[in-house]
Amino acid sequence: MIAVGRTVNLEVLVDLKLEDIVGKSIVFIGDAKSVNGMAYVAEKEGVDAVNFLIKEVSCEFCIHTNSLICSSRTMEISQCFSKNIAIPYIVFSDPEIAVVGLTEKSAAEKGIKVKIAKYLYRQMGRSHCDGEIAGEVKMLVSAGSDKVIGVQLFGACATEIIQIASILMHTGMNYQEWIEMIWPHPVYCEIFKEALKNLK
Numbered sequence: 001m002i003a004v005g006r007t008v009n010l011e012v013l014v015d016l017k018l019e020d021i022v023g024k025s026i027v028f029i030g031d032a033k034s035v036n037g038m039a040y041v042a043e044k045e046g047v048d049a050v051n052f053l054i055k056e057v058s059c060e061f062c063i064h065t066n067s068l069i070c071s072s073r074t075m076e077i078s079q080c081f082s083k084n085i086a087i088p089y090i091v092f093s094d095p096e097i098a099v100v101g102l103t104e105k106s107a108a109e110k111g112i113k114v115k116i117a118k119y120l121y122r123q124m125g126r127s128h129c130d131g132e133i134a135g136e137v138k139m140l141v142s143a144g145s146d147k148v149i150g151v152q153l154f155g156a157c158a159t160e161i162i163q164i165a166s167i168l169m170h171t172g173m174n175y176q177e178w179i180e181m182i183w184p185h186p187v188y189c190e191i192f193k194e195a196l197k198n199l200k
C-alpha cells in the first residue's frame with residue numbers, strides 16, 4: 001500500500017484580485033485549511049463558519065483578508081489550524097489506530113514538557129477474554145498542568161474508545177481526576193486509567 005496523503009491546493013488564491021477581497025473576510029474550512037482533513041472536522045467547521053458569517057460569532061479559522069495580503073498567503077493559512085487539540089483521528093486498519101491531541105514530537109516543538117504513560121492491551125482482562133492482546137496506548141500529560149494533552153492508541157476497538165479520551169481531554173480534567181473516576185471492568189477503555197496509573 002502506498003499512503004502518501006493529501007495536501008492543500010492553494011492555487012485558487014493566486015488568482016484572487018486584491019480589489020475583490022480587501023476589507024472582506026475569507027473563511028477556510030475542511031480540507032482547504034487542514035493537513036489531516038477529515039469529514040467530521042469539515043462538518044464542524046462548516047457550522048462554525050456559517051455562524052461566523054451570519055451571526056458574527058468568533059471563528060478561529062477565519063482569516064481576514066488584510067492580514068492575508070500582508071505576508072505570504074500560504075504561511076498565513078498554514079498557521080490557521082484548529083486550536084482544538086481534542087480532535088480524534090482514526091485508521092480502520094487491523095489492529096485499529098486512533099490518536100487525539102499532541103504527539104511527543106509535536107509537544108516538544110511547542111516547548112511543552114510532558115510525562116509519558118504507557119499500557120499494553122495484553123495487560124487487560126478484556127483483551128484476553130476476546131483474544132485481542134495486540135495493542136498499546138501512549139498518553140502524554142503536560143508536566144506543567146497535569147492535563148492529558150495527547151493519546152496514541154492501537155488495538156481492538158481503538159477507533160471507538162478514542163472518543164472517551166477525547167471527551168475527557170475536552171473537559172480539561174487533570175490526569176488524577178481521570179484515575180479517580182469509576183471505570184467499568186473488563187472493558188478496553190480501562191487502558192486509559194491503567195496507563196495513567198503508570199505515569200512516569
Ligand SMILES: Cc1cc2nc3c(=O)[nH]c(=O)nc-3n(C[C@H](O)[C@H](O)[C@H](O)COP(=O)(O)OP(=O)(O)OC[C@H]3O[C@@H](n4cnc5c(N)ncnc54)[C@H](O)[C@@H]3O)c2cc1C
Nearest residue numbers: 006012029030031032033036037038039040041042043046
Ligand atoms: C479515499 C478517502 C477516504 C476518506 N475517508 C474518510 C473517513 O473515513 N472519514 C472521514 O471523516 N473523512 C474521510 N476522508 C476525508 C473527507 O472526505 C474530507 O476530509 C472531506 O470530504 C472534506 O470536506 P470539504 O468540504 O473540505 O471538501 P470536499 O468534500 O472535497 O468538498 C469540496 C467540494 O468543492 C468542489 N470544488 C473544488 N474546486 C472547486 C471549484 N474551483 N469551484 C467549485 N467547486 C469546487 C469539489 O468538487 C467538492 O465537491 C476521506 C478522503 C478520501 C480521499
